[in-house]
Amino acid sequence: MDRIGDYFVRRLVGEGGMGKVYEAEERLSRRRVALKVLRPELGRSEDARRRFLDEMTILAHLDHPNIVRSLASTEVDGELVMALEFLDGETLRARLAARGRLPWTEAVAIASDVAAALTAAHGQEPPIIHRDLKPENLMLTPAGVKVMDFGIGKVLQAMRKGTTGSVGTLAYMSPEQIDAAPVDHRADLYALGLVLYEMLAGRPPFASESPRQLLELQCTAPPPPLPDEARAGLPRGVERLLGRLLAKAPADRPASAQEVIAALEPFAAADGAGVSAPSMTAVTATGAVPATPAITAAGSHPDLPAQASPPSPPRLDTIALVDRASAPRQIGNRRAIGLVVALCLVVGAATYVARTRWSGGERAATPSTAPATATP
Numbered sequence: 001m002d003r004i005g006d007y008f009v010r011r012l013v014g015e016g017g018m019g020k021v022y023e024a025e026e027r028l029s030r031r032r033v034a035l036k037v038l039r040p041e042l043g044r045s046e047d048a049r050r051r052f053l054d055e056m057t058i059l060a061h062l063d064h065p066n067i068v069r070s071l072a073s074t075e076v077d078g079e080l081v082m083a084l085e086f087l088d089g090e091t092l093r094a095r096l097a098a099r100g101r102l103p104w105t106e107a108v109a110i111a112s113d114v115a116a117a118l119t120a121a122h123g124q125e126p127p128i129i130h131r132d133l134k135p136e137n138l139m140l141t142p143a144g145v146k147v148m149d150f151g152i153g154k155v156l157q158a159m160r161k162g163t164t165g166s167v168g169t170l171a172y173m174s175p176e177q178i179d180a181a182p183v184d185h186r187a188d189l190y191a192l193g194l195v196l197y198e199m200l201a202g203r204p205p206f207a208s209e210s211p212r213q214l215l216e217l218q219c220t221a222p223p224p225p226l227p228d229e230a231r232a233g234l235p236r237g238v239e240r241l242l243g244r245l246l247a248k249a250p251a252d253r254p255a256s257a258q259e260v261i262a263a264l265e266p267f268a269a270a271d272g273a274g275v276s277a278p279s280m281t282a283v284t285a286t287g288a289v290p291a292t293p294a295i296t297a298a299g300s301h302p303d304l305p306a307q308a309s310p311p312s313p314p315r316l317d318t319i320a321l322v323d324r325a326s327a328p329r330q331i332g333n334r335r336a337i338g339l340v341v342a343l344c345l346v347v348g349a350a351t352y353v354a355r356t357r358w359s360g361g362e363r364a365a366t367p368s369t370a371p372a373t374a375t376p
Contacts, residue, residue: 003027005076007035007083023086033071034084043080056082058124059150066117068139068146084148089141092195096135101202104234105267111196112264113145114138118192118257121150122185129183133191134172135198170211171204175219175248186250189257193245197223200230205246219248235267 002009007024013034014021019042024035043049056073063069072083092110095102102110114133121128130137130150139146174190176183197205205224206217223246225231226239241263247253254260 004035004037005074005081007033007081009035024083026083031071032086034086036082036084037076038080038082040079043075043078049080053080058128062120062124062128062150064117064120065143066113066145066147067120067150068148087139087141087146089139089146092135092138092140092145092199095140096198096202101230102199104200104230104238107196107199108238108264108267110138110140110145110199111192112261112268114147114192114195115257115260115264117145117147118185118188119261121147122188122257127185129185130188130191131177131183132169132172133188133195134169135195136169138195170214170218171206173218174250176250178215178219184250185257186253189245189253189260190247190250192257192260193242193253196242196245197226200234200242201226202230237263238267 004022004024006027007022008027010023010025012020013023019036019038022035022037024033025031026033053073056070059070060073068087069085070082071085074081074083118130118133121130128150130147132149133147137148139148172191172194174183174187177187194204194206206214206221208214208217223243226234226242231239241254241260244252244254245260254263
């Protein structure tokens with residue numbers, strides 16, 4: 001069995017732009033961990049190394065149920081190594097790939113968990129900004145959502161200082177990140193809006209095969225309306241919040257992640273239903289591409305026929321009922337014609353009865369003027 005420092009490596013789980021991820025076991029405690037070994041170039045810059053270690057110190061004290069826990073950080077043979085908690089679940093990207101768009105109740109529950117993680121991170125001193133929030137960095141577990149890779153964006157930014165390159169994934173970057181303008185916590189809120197839109201619509205709001213055109217859309221184009229099927233039953237409050245999250249100017253977005261939580265609270269499921277996934281293969285707390293075939297959200301292997309997941313039970317939503325009740329009522333053509341005909345029949349019958357009664361009364365009240373004839 002291979003060994004990295006104090007950890008026995010069981011298998012390679014995935015590999016991404018930041019490095020390799022292994023399922024490992026801590027030598028003394030026998031605790032299972034996700035071991036992330038960063039690429040050597042991240043450790044060659046003294047400034048990047050210092051920033052990374054400072055960030056890991058903060059993350060080590062950032063204990064929140066919706067953020068993957070950093071268990072330890074060390075250096076082995078010149079490489080920086082992070083030991084993270086090992087999670088059972090799937091990424092949001094895997095769920096979207098398997099199921100397409102999600103029910104709005106499930107999307108709201110996931111967004112609320114992410115906003116809670118952002119509230120904890122943004123409330124640190126100094127604030128921790130994710131800078132690369134996307135479905136690949138959101139792990140869905142039976143206990144809720146776990147946000148991964150906090151602080152990595154800051155390390156990449158340190159590595160790229162002096163260049164015009166922006167940090168983040170193009171499809172989930174805020175306009176200010178693209179313009180290399182100062183970035184604060186509201187960049188994460190914009191990314192959360194992009195993720196929420198994709199969960200509701202089954203596709204991102206902006207897409208193009210041309211990176212240049214995609215940048216232009218992110219910076220200037222208003223988000224397209226949600227598809228009709230996504231808007232069906234969607235509370236207006238959620239749609240209004242989505243528009244604010246996707247505002248191009250940071251000042252037009254919600255002021256904080258806590259404000260997002262407050263806006264979503266009336267619509268969030270009380271039991272958090274829809275966030276956790278069925279039993280599936282354990283996936284580590286990283287956004288790396290799996291090295292082996294993963295289990296889909298329905299619990300099936302991607303090479304086998306997909307099995308339909310059971311439909312979610314209906315959920316009574318008071319706000320949605322109020323929205324529905326306040327909406328203008330529409331009556332179909334056939335029903336309208338039927339109502340008009342019925343009304344005409346009722347009016348006609350009433351008129352006939354009234355005229356009949358009036359005519360009968362008039363004949364009874366008028367004396368006969370015909371001459372009387374004598375009987376023989």
